[in-house]
Amino acid sequence: MDVYTIAVIPGDGIGREVVPAAVEVLKVLAEVHGGFHFKFQEFPWSCDYYAEHGEMMPVDGLDILKGFDAIFLGAVGNPGLVPDHISLWGLLLKIRREFEQVINVRPAKALKGVASPLTDPQGFDLVVVRENSEGEYSEIGGRLHRGDDEMAIQAAVFTRKGTERVMRYAFELARTRRKHVTSATKSNGIYHTMPFWDEVFKDVQRDYRDVRVDSYHIDALAAQFVARPYVFDVVVASNLFGDILTDISGAVMGSIGIAPAANINVNGRYPSMFEPVHGSAPDIAGRGIANPIGQIWTGALMLEHFGHRDAAQELLQVMEDVTAEGIKTPDIGGHSGTRDVSDEICRRLRRR
Structure with a gap:
């Protein structure tokens, strides 16, 4: 069985809501699909961390991350607390540059049930x-x-x-x-x-x-x-x-909240990083209505990167089945909460 160590950085705003939801989905997928297993370790690096420590991540942060197979990032940014040029260059862009993540891959497609x-x-x-x-x-x-x-x-x-x-x-x-x-x-x-x-x-x-x-x-x-x-x-x-x-x-x-992204290191020296396209959305943070689809789809990209295309496709199929039946967050015309969507995806994965 393939075992992957994943550094989890929820970051700021809705990242703290959609990342735990997506991690739970990935755990269930690994459980029911077989052939691979995840070991997640979470890090609190964020604008709140900066407010307390004066830096977006510790001095040895990159050395810590270097030992993981991949990085699963939520969102970075809280302009009311830390200027964007500090938060972005101190965490997200620092990881991209130092880990030679020279390719960014962003798919987009018409999803069933999403207008x-x-x-x-x-x-x-x-x-x-x-x-x-x-x-x-x-x-x-x-x-x-x-x-x-x-x-x-x-x-x-x-x-x-x-x-x-x-x-x-x-x-x-x-x-x-x-x-x-x-x-x-x-x-x-x-x-x-x-x-x-x-x-x-x-x-x-x-x-x-x-x-x-x-x-x-x-x-x-x-x-x-x-x-x-x-x-x-x-x-x-x-x-x-x-x-x-x-x-x-x-x-x-239909919403930038469903768009995924992968930052790929092609030489194998450092881990790649997977993050949704959306930002931290402080206007809706804490309300439980953030769309987890972008983060979950990002998890599928991570599975593809590891070579588990069948599992990634299964996850995307279940994700679309859920949106097709109207289980959606408000940004794409639904009335469900973050966890309503991710829990339904987990339920259907277990049923399959």
Whole structure:
């Protein structure tokens, strides 16, 4: 039996509600499916932890996490207590960067029982593969002067290694799906980095002649995500473009609260991290109505990462069975609470 050690960081806000719910679902799935087992260890690192200790995680936090097979994160952020640039860079982004989680994978699909704001989304099912370590989110830059002469410079960094790596990941993923990769670019407006992106994409696609390719400028692509999400399979994008596209795809699904994400370390040196796309949602925290679907779906991504695709698909099927029967939180038109949804998923897993 495969045994996986999982570092659990509920974090802030609704993370403290949806993470325990998802952990319970994963425990039940392991129990009924067999073949694997989880050992969870929870860490209290959060904005509350910062308020008490002056840091988002202890100095040896990364050394502690390094020994786990994966990290299961809830949400980070409480701007009323800690500025976002401190909370994000002190925990979430610190883990992503230091653990070389260079690929971000975010699927989106039409779920049964969840109404899309689109009139006819036609059962869309796509995955955005986002470069996760450089691009527009590099730390290179600075500010100069103050007042009328003040200026700020932010450098976008695109390396051939990083760009080719995310594209090859996207092509390999497409080979397991519908063999179609779409590149998000903006080479008609961004002079250096996006023509470079296009050149690397053309180089990489030569090794995947069995995969159909398209390339869209990001503004047109954003529009197509709304108008025709069903035409896309795997979309590969830079850090910023991928971030924007996945918020759109989450909205097209019906709620960003159901969107999952995986931060993948591809060299095996460090654990990967799994987190939903949604934030800490302080406006509804503590009310028991947060949607656990995003966190649960994120758990399915973790299972796929470990090679247990059958178990992941079983979990997704049960999750959709539950939403199809109207057992949903208010953000997607239901009247159920967080635990109502997760408990029903657990009940159906045991029944299967």
